[in-house]
Amino acid sequence: MPLTTSFLQPLLAATAAESVNLAEAGPLILAAVLLSLVVIYFASKVGGEICARINFPPVLGELVGGVVVGISVLHLLVFSEGGPTEPSVLTTFIQQTAGMDGTVASVVANTASEVISVLSEIGVMILLFEIGLESDLEGLLKVGPQAAVVAVVGVVAPFVAGTFGLVTLFHVDLVPAIFAGAALTATSIGITAKVLAEIQRLTSPEGQIIIGAAVLDDILGIIVLAVVASLAKTGTVEISNVIYLIISSVVFLVGSVVVGRLLSPFFLGMVDRLTTRGNLLIPSLIFAFVLGYVAVILQLEAILGAFTAGLVLGETEKRRELEEQILPIADMLVPVFFVCVGARTDISVLNPLEPANRAGLIIASFLVLVAIVGKVVTGATVFGQPRINRWAIGIGMVPRGEVGLIFAAVGSASGVLSKALDAGIIVMVIVTTFVAPPLLRLVFKPETEALPTSDVAVESPPEG
Amino acid sequence: MPLTTSFLQPLLAATAAESVNLAEAGPLILAAVLLSLVVIYFASKVGGEICARINFPPVLGELVGGVVVGISVLHLLVFSEGGPTEPSVLTTFIQQTAGMDGTVASVVANTASEVISVLSEIGVMILLFEIGLESDLEGLLKVGPQAAVVAVVGVVAPFVAGTFGLVTLFHVDLVPAIFAGAALTATSIGITAKVLAEIQRLTSPEGQIIIGAAVLDDILGIIVLAVVASLAKTGTVEISNVIYLIISSVVFLVGSVVVGRLLSPFFLGMVDRLTTRGNLLIPSLIFAFVLGYVAVILQLEAILGAFTAGLVLGETEKRRELEEQILPIADMLVPVFFVCVGARTDISVLNPLEPANRAGLIIASFLVLVAIVGKVVTGATVFGQPRINRWAIGIGMVPRGEVGLIFAAVGSASGVLSKALDAGIIVMVIVTTFVAPPLLRLVFKPETEALPTSDVAVESPPEG
Structure with a gap:
């Protein structure tokens, strides 16, 4: 899209994704949400169980688990918070397994992260x-x-x-x-x-x-x-x-x-x-x-x-x-x-x-x-x-x-x-x-x- | 926004909404989702209970309840499905109660409808x-x-x-x-x-x-x-x-x-x-x-x-x-x-x-x-x-x-x-x-x- 400034690209991708019919775009957003939830549950259980075993509150483990999968370490779960961000590892993974192109993937990832929020x-x-x-x-x-x-x-x-x-x-x-x-x-x-x-x-x-x-x-x-x-x-x-x-x-x-x-x-x-x-x-x-x-x-x-x-x-x-x-x-x-x-x-x-x-x-x-x-x-x-x-x-x-x-x-x-x-x-x-x-x-x-x-x-x- | 074509307006509103910080935009999306869920629950219970009473399957009542609140009758719950749509009654209500301007409201409504989907x-x-x-x-x-x-x-x-x-x-x-x-x-x-x-x-x-x-x-x-x-x-x-x-x-x-x-x-x-x-x-x-x-x-x-x-x-x-x-x-x-x-x-x-x-x-x-x-x-x-x-x-x-x-x-x-x-x-x-x-x-x-x-x-x- 040479005619648009770079900040518009994700937005134009949004129209592209929206014009894709429901049967195609919907499942990908759902897939991204499902995978995010799997990561969240995995992090919460691993963190919570470790904390319970060393006699710390499980909720601390869920927070630490979140830090590990989040922006600080593994980049599996990343929220855009308004600014442009690197695509998360999860986005890249979904993009590769589902065979999406990059712009559709970023729209899917942004929507999924809104849903998770x-x-x-x-x-x-x-x-x-x-x-x-x-x-x-x-x-x-x-x-x-x-x-x-x-x-x-x-x-x-x-x-x-x-x-x-x-x-x-x-x-x-x-x-x-x-x-x-x-x-x-x-x-x-x-x-x-x-x-x-x-x-x-x-x-x-x-x-x-x-x-x-x-x-x-x-x-x-x-x-x-x-x-x-x-x-x-x-x-x-x-x-x-x-x-x-x-x-x-x-x-x-x-x-x-x-x-x-x-x-x-x-x-x-x-x-x-x-x-x-x-x-x-x-x-x-x-x-x-x-x-x-x-x-x-x-x-x-x-x-x-x-x-x-x-x-x-x-x-x-x-x-x-x-x-x-x-x-x-x-x-x-x-x-x-x-x-x-x-x-x-x-x-x-x-x-x-x-x-x-x-x-x-x-x-x-x-x-x-x-x-x-x-x-x-x-x-x-x-x-x-x-x-x-x-x-x-x-x-x-x-x-x-x-x-x-x-x-x-x-x-x-x-x-x-x-x-x-x-x-x-x-x-x-x-x-x-x-x-x-x-x-x-x-x-x-x-x-x-x-x-x-x-x-x-x-x-x-x-x-x- | 006189310089942009009309189809870009909701997208530019998206940037506007995204640049609003988390503490301001997040709650409005949440509010829209909450209100949609209230409408959904209300429709499902009213429809389901009526059907149960006349000895019909409750799920039929939930479907009919959905028809009543949806695109066909009340326009409370409307999904964009790719095309541009009239703002739903719910969007207008949220817009008025929360005092948002129209473009922000449409972004909030679209995101909320994705979440509900x-x-x-x-x-x-x-x-x-x-x-x-x-x-x-x-x-x-x-x-x-x-x-x-x-x-x-x-x-x-x-x-x-x-x-x-x-x-x-x-x-x-x-x-x-x-x-x-x-x-x-x-x-x-x-x-x-x-x-x-x-x-x-x-x-x-x-x-x-x-x-x-x-x-x-x-x-x-x-x-x-x-x-x-x-x-x-x-x-x-x-x-x-x-x-x-x-x-x-x-x-x-x-x-x-x-x-x-x-x-x-x-x-x-x-x-x-x-x-x-x-x-x-x-x-x-x-x-x-x-x-x-x-x-x-x-x-x-x-x-x-x-x-x-x-x-x-x-x-x-x-x-x-x-x-x-x-x-x-x-x-x-x-x-x-x-x-x-x-x-x-x-x-x-x-x-x-x-x-x-x-x-x-x-x-x-x-x-x-x-x-x-x-x-x-x-x-x-x-x-x-x-x-x-x-x-x-x-x-x-x-x-x-x-x-x-x-x-x-x-x-x-x-x-x-x-x-x-x-x-x-x-x-x-x-x-x-x-x-x-x-x-x-x-x-x-x-x-x-x-x-x-x-x-x-x-x-x-x-x-x-």
Whole structure:
């Protein structure tokens, strides 16, 4: 195509592929998705099983498995994220086995990677729905004040310490310092909740405070991100947008729980009258997906909607039955999320032999320190609970996970961050994400053996 | 964008959307997928429940529900299928609620519809995997000769009668007549299998013959499609391609069953050693998806791979456990397939008030007649089974479903079909697909009440 500029080529390939009829193009996209899922499942199982054997949380293994198959090592699973990328090893493989030409292959690969992205997002929604089902709304409300303090301190402490330290110690300009400080405020509810479920501490008082605080942090994170993104873009903060986000998140959370509880007798009555397969599952998924949609439209996150739906349905008598049905669905979709988080993480910034990384690594050490200390201190703020495991709460707030990656992506896109600072943020996200699961398991360890909890999510026991 | 031609606009919008960072574009695609799933689930439950109440097969309701939300009526769920389309009602709704501009909205909608397409294809794979699990390999092999005769007669009879009738009665040219005749040969394994499972006759002798014949028909259909597509394109038949397809499908089916049975002790041993969640499900899905991928690469269909994987795993001691875990996953994904088949079907060609449709409807009446009679006669060919329900077998082969739609799509794309013939094929697909489920239920009815089968798939019983 000599008449078109190079950036148009994949797009023209898209028309070419679209004009190919359904019977020809569809199967190739499906084939690419199937192969990606095989790679994801393989990575999640190998990583998870190795971690389980050395007494680490399986979810850590899924993340590491994702890193191995992703952008950092094997390039089997690569997401374009907007920029032009090298074709992944998987694309090349599909292209050769299916005998496609290069442009069609790249369209197929891009579409397949979009599908995998959405599957991973549905996966984390299913995870949060499951966590919501297993959480206890009364218990969450009871620890609400403590969770709120933990959440707020966990945002303010690392933000202030990070921004101040970058400006005074590293002479970073104020706007990028604020941005980096903001990236320190995130908490990955997915990773913490998964670890808590794995060690069966989700419904412990510590678990409930962590989940409550992580949910609030998710909202605070969205607000902080909106503020700093507008600061980075325009140099000013749109107060009206901040107020909108605060009001909409409060209205959404309170509203969906209240309305959900009001409607749940109607819901149960309807479920009982349905006679076809999926009579409980499908209405529940409709509820979760509607709330997820509303959350996205309000510029919140879909996982908040899924979590709230789970919370409301967890209050009903159908809870156990629904938990059983969600289990295999979660087993199928949740690993997609964790492997994708790992696959998206570029660990090449961790290589100290690369001279360009060194400035970033020095800043990173500082950010990691602030990130961990700034969240661990939140454990000390829990009041009125003398026997609570404060270390567990503090450490439960540490992983930045996928939320941190979003901050890093927005930071890269905005252009306010220097290369060193950008790398430093990514390193901070990696270290906090990978260090928290084993630490969390460690601080919960003594109690786990002494005190079996009663009302917790039970892992599907492997048979035989 | 005044400088670009209009067909490039959605593509340029694609770059615009892709350059938007992950945190902004990703959620909108997710939101569109979530809303589409809500529409799909709603349609499937409303349709399915109504059909269950008037004693029709629920799957018919899912198809009709799909028609209602699809291209024919409400335009909520529209697939682009290569050509430029009107924005769906859903796209407009998302655009307004999320405040996107039109071009971004169309990119988001296209991506979401690709995701839904892939989900529906994974849905039918899960259905065939479930059917394979519940089928009995020994039983299938035992009725193999009968199934082979049914399959071959069910391809030859409607093909010869259809082609001959079109040439002699309607004076259609030979190539388009052969194409339309070929479209008559398809059998929708998905729809028949689903109805058989719903009435719990999947493992009856009739059910096994139908499934065996439908699987063989799927392969014959692929070969026939390859032949007529090449005939339509080049006017000649590539014998080498036909031989390749025959050999590859035989090698694939026999090979995957033989290799699968050889490897299954190793598979079970590995499953028993896994300790993390999904220890049985994930390796099983890897198996099904790998076989699905191989099938696509061999130019066969992914559902054949999934079916074979289910068949092999159904022979192992893990069958029951796996069936239980697949059930909710099937409940979640299978309706996506049936609703999408309905949504893709344009029933406007059925409107006799539209003068342009009349020629098509006359041809269609002939095609429907041949389509039904040509398959029903196959019941008479079953030998060595004196007490078999021959009507049930014949009717079980009638629905063309998604396979017929693919023939119609390839026919449209090839350009050899006249508008009337094209419409006639679509009407034939619609009528056979929608008529077969209630008929199948009817002919099985007397026995269902008299003779409860023992070893069949049990519907998840609605509680309360």
